[in-house]
Amino acid sequence: MDKLSIVKIGGNIIEDNEQLGKFLTAFTKIEGGKVLVHGGGKKATFLAKKLGVPTKIVDGRRITDEDNLEITTMIYGGKINKNLVAQLQAIGCNAIGLSGADGNAIQAVKRPVKEVDFGYVGDITGINTSFFKLLLQAQYVPVCCAITHDQKGQLLNTNADTIAASLAKSLSKFFNVALYYCLEIPGVLKNINDKESLIGVITPNIYNELKSNNLIHSGMIPKIDNCFEALYNGVSQVKIGSAQMISGNTKYTKLILDDE
Amino acid sequence: MDKLSIVKIGGNIIEDNEQLGKFLTAFTKIEGGKVLVHGGGKKATFLAKKLGVPTKIVDGRRITDEDNLEITTMIYGGKINKNLVAQLQAIGCNAIGLSGADGNAIQAVKRPVKEVDFGYVGDITGINTSFFKLLLQAQYVPVCCAITHDQKGQLLNTNADTIAASLAKSLSKFFNVALYYCLEIPGVLKNINDKESLIGVITPNIYNELKSNNLIHSGMIPKIDNCFEALYNGVSQVKIGSAQMISGNTKYTKLILDDE
Numbered sequence: 432m433d434k435l436s437i438v439k440i441g442g443n444i445i446e447d448n449e450q451l452g453k454f455l456t457a458f459t460k461i462e463g464g465k466v467l468v469h470g471g472g473k474k475a476t477f478l479a480k481k482l483g484v485p486t487k488i489v490d491g492r493r494i495t496d497e498d499n500l501e502i503t504t505m506i507y508g509g510k511i512n513k514n515l516v517a518q519l520q521a522i523g524c525n526a527i528g529l530s531g532a533d534g535n536a537i538q539a540v541k542r543p544v545k546e547v548d549f550g551y552v553g554d555i556t557g558i559n560t561s562f563f564k565l566l567l568q569a570q571y572v573p574v575c576c577a578i579t580h581d582q583k584g585q586l587l588n589t590n591a592d593t594i595a596a597s598l599a600k601s602l603s604k605f606f607n608v609a610l611y612y613c614l615e616i617p618g619v620l621k622n623i624n625d626k627e628s629l630i631g632v633i634t635p636n637i638y639n640e641l642k643s644n645n646l647i648h649s650g651m652i653p654k655i656d657n658c659f660e661a662l663y664n665g666v667s668q669v670k671i672g673s674a675q676m677i678s679g680n681t682k683y684t685k686l687i688l689d690d691e
Numbered sequence: 692m693d694k695l696s697i698v699k700i701g702g703n704i705i706e707d708n709e710q711l712g713k714f715l716t717a718f719t720k721i722e723g724g725k726v727l728v729h730g731g732g733k734k735a736t737f738l739a740k741k742l743g744v745p746t747k748i749v750d751g752r753r754i755t756d757e758d759n760l761e762i763t764t765m766i767y768g769g770k771i772n773k774n775l776v777a778q779l780q781a782i783g784c785n786a787i788g789l790s791g792a793d794g795n796a797i798q799a800v801k802r803p804v805k806e807v808d809f810g811y812v813g814d815i816t817g818i819n820t821s822f823f824k825l826l827l828q829a830q831y832v833p834v835c836c837a838i839t840h841d842q843k844g845q846l847l848n849t850n851a852d853t854i855a856a857s858l859a860k861s862l863s864k865f866f867n868v869a870l871y872y873c874l875e876i877p878g879v880l881k882n883i884n885d886k887e888s889l890i891g892v893i894t895p896n897i898y899n900e901l902k903s904n905n906l907i908h909s910g911m912i913p914k915i916d917n918c919f920e921a922l923y924n925g926v927s928q929v930k931i932g933s934a935q936m937i938s939g940n941t942k943y944t945k946l947i948l949d950d951e
Contacts, residue, residue, distance in 0.1 A: 482741060501770060509769020510761060513838065513846055517792040521844035527794040532777040534787040534831055565829055571794055571822075578773065584781035586773055 434463030435567065435606035439595035442472040443615045444674045445511055454613070455515070457678035459524040464567040464606060466598060467519075467526070467574045470591035471511040478502050487550075495550040495588040503588045504530075507576040516574050526572045531579030532586060534562040537594060539579035539587050553579040553587025555594065558601035567606075596657035603665035610666050612654060613674040618684035619655070621646050629682055634689045635659060658686045694723030695827065695866035699855035702732040703875045704934045705771055714873070715775075717938035719784040724827040724866060726858060727779075727786070727834045730851035731771040738762050747810075755810040755848040763848045764790075767836040776834050786832045791839030792846060794822040797854060799839035799847050813839040813847025815854065818861035827866075856917035863925035870926050872914060873934040878944035879915070881906050889942055894949045895919060918946045 438458060444450050458467060479486055479502050487494035495503065512528040519526035531537030531553070539553030566573055575598070577591040592612065599610040621628040621641075633641070638655060641647045647655070658669040670676060672683025698718060704710050718727060739746055739762050747754035755763065772788040779786035791797030791813070799813030826833055835858070837851040852872065859870040881888035881901075893901070898915060901907045907915070918929040930936060932943025 504773050505765035505769040507769070508773045509765040509767075513764050513768045513790050513792055516790070517840045517846050518844045520792055520795055520840060520842060525795060526792075528790070528792070530773050530776070530788070532773055532780055532786075532788070535780055535785060562831075565825070569825055580777045580780060582780060584778045586777050 432605065432607040435602055435608045436461050436463065436465045436611065437468065437595055437599045437602070437608060438465065438611045438613065438677060439468040439470075439591055440613045440674060441470050441591070441615070442474070444613065445469065445471050445515075446473055450674060452518075454674040454677060455518055455524075456522060457675075459519065459522050461677065465572055466563070466567075466602075467515070467572065468577075468591050468595040468598065469507075469511060469515060469574070470577050471507050474511060475499075475502050475506040478506055489547050492547070492549065494548070495552050497551070500551040500586060500588055504578060504586055508578050512574060512576040519572065519574065524572050525570060526574045527566060528574045528576065530576055530586070531589065531594075535559045535580075535582065536562055536573075536575070537579045537589070537597070538582055539589055540581055541585065541587060551585065551587050553581065553589040555579060555589065555597045558597055560601050560605065563598070563602060564605060590653075592654050592657050596661045599661045599666045599669075600664040603661075603667070608666045609668040609670070610658070610661050611676060612658070612669075612671045613676060614671065616673065617681060618672045618676075619647065619651060623648055630684050631682065633684055633686050636689050655686070659688075662686060662688050692865065692867040695862055695868045696721050696723065696725045696871065697728065697855055697859045697862070697868060698725065698871045698873065698937060699728040699730075699851055700873045700934060701730050701851070701875070702734070704873065705729060705731050705775075706733055710934060712778075714934040714937060715778055715784075716782060717935075719779065719782050721937065725832055726823070726827075726862075727775065727832070728837075728851050728855040728858065729767075729771060729775060729834070730837050731767050734771060735759075735762050735766040738766055749807050752807070752809065754808070755812050757811070760811040760846060760848055764838060764846055768838050772834060772836040779832065779834065784832050785830060786834045787826060788834045788836070790836055790846070791849065791854075795819045795840075795842065796822055796833075796835070797839045797849070797857070798842055799849055800841055801845065801847060811845065811847050813841065813849040815839060815849065815857045818857055820861050820865065823858070823862060824865055850913075852914050852917050856921045859921045859926045859929075860924040863921075863927070868926045869928040869930070870918070870921050871936060872918070872929075872931045873936060874931065876933065877941060878932045878936075879907070879911060883908055890944050891942065893944055893946050896949050915946070919948075922946060922948050
């Protein structure tokens with residue numbers, strides 16, 4: 432099967448022009464098919480403040496109301512996505528920016544209301560693999576923003592980590608998929624304040640141990656859950672590290688299943 | 692050759708949800724390949740006002756500075772484009788939103804500075820016809836916003852009428868292209884205040900006559916110039932009318948060459 436690398440980057444690198452330039456150059460050099468998935472939280476928060484749109488947080492989780500969805504669509508789907516694509520094009524990478532609505536790429540449902548109504552937040556229900564195959568086989572490089580749609584006309588704000596993992600799982604039926612999560616930190620750390628405490632390898636057993644010793648902080652848990660779910664569903668390789676990981680110049684955390 | 696319809700809509704119909712819904716339904720029913728091209732000026736002006744970004748006008752023409760380009764990218768490439776795509780997807784049209792940077796679809800150069808520096812405004816230099824052919828042959832429906840790129844990382848604000856005409860000309864080598872300009876008014880009028888004064892057919896000779904009698908107002912001239920240039924370059928049909936023209940229920944202005 433052909434190789435496919437799916438790389439997720441967060442808001443931090445998008446904010447830093449120099450780091451972003453280096454990352455995009457390294458990304459472009461990855462051999463084989465590739466997909467970039469991006470968030471971009473800070474720019475959305477900044478625009479929301481400028482427009483006087485309040486950020487609603489319930490139980491520590493952000494609520495996406497209509498105004499916030501509009502901002503997300505403008506920032507993720509417009510400003511960040513189109514600028515990333517233009518920058519990639521400038522260095523010879525034939526990028527194409529996508530929301531989940533484009534080509535019906537990523538289908539979702541509005542998250543069902545239980546205790547909290549998260550608003551216009553999407554839970555992914557399907558990936559249009561034939562669309563991604565069409566683009567990848569023609570050497571195009573999809574650049575996916577953190578927006579999906581419900582196939583009824585509604586755009587939905589969707590976690591970029593989950594988009595990357597869902598793409599990896601679905602496309603692993605057709606490609607030999609490596610999934611990369613690029614963070615501000617060098618990977619999964621035993622001590623969040625000590626960059627030297629990088630954990631080189633995490634298996635499900637090690638993960639359970641780390642969790643029971645409270646050595647993994649809250650934001651990392653859904654990310655690692657996404658990673659293992661990807662591995663259990665056909666993804667060949669999962670790595671968590673800094674953006675420099677893509678150029679192969681730094682250590683990172685590799686996630687593997689216990690029987691590997 | 693396969694039929695291809697290229698339809699340009701302006702800001703007025705995008706602002707009107709009911710009219711937009713009717714238009715998109717009619718657009719979806721067009722047989723054969725189709726491309727939608729949209730502007731969206733009013734929403735950009737509205738956001739600029741909210742953000743306190745001044746609109747610069749020199750000699751009656753808008754200047755696109757960095758702040759205005761950012762707004763254009765958010766509104767055209769993000770908000771309007773993604774919502775149009777989601778709405779088309781909801782009615783069974785497999786739309787894919789594109790800026791000119793996506794897939795290197797539409798290449799441009801920053802307009803050379805003569806008397807006026809128009810800022811980040813693009814003059815089109817090329818169309819990636821193989822990209823459009825790939826999408827159209829796989830039954831996808833490109834939805835193009837009024838943004839191009841210079842292949843060096845710079846996005847450029849570009850007139851949507853010109854994008855539609857350039858696409859029509861370039862794709863007429865591979866398709867039997869019909870080009871439709873949808874306006875607020877029912878077509879080209881002899882008297883802008885009288886909707887009954889619709890001119891049914893315009894040839895270059897009639898056009899020259901109308902111009903020399905000052906019967907065509909300034910905004911219409913570049914549009915009609917675009918239309919004739921398209922006809923001279925292989926486009927089969929060009930029509931200027933209201934958005935209802937697409938459903939075939941209204942009169943419109945047809946542009947033809949003198950020898951037809």
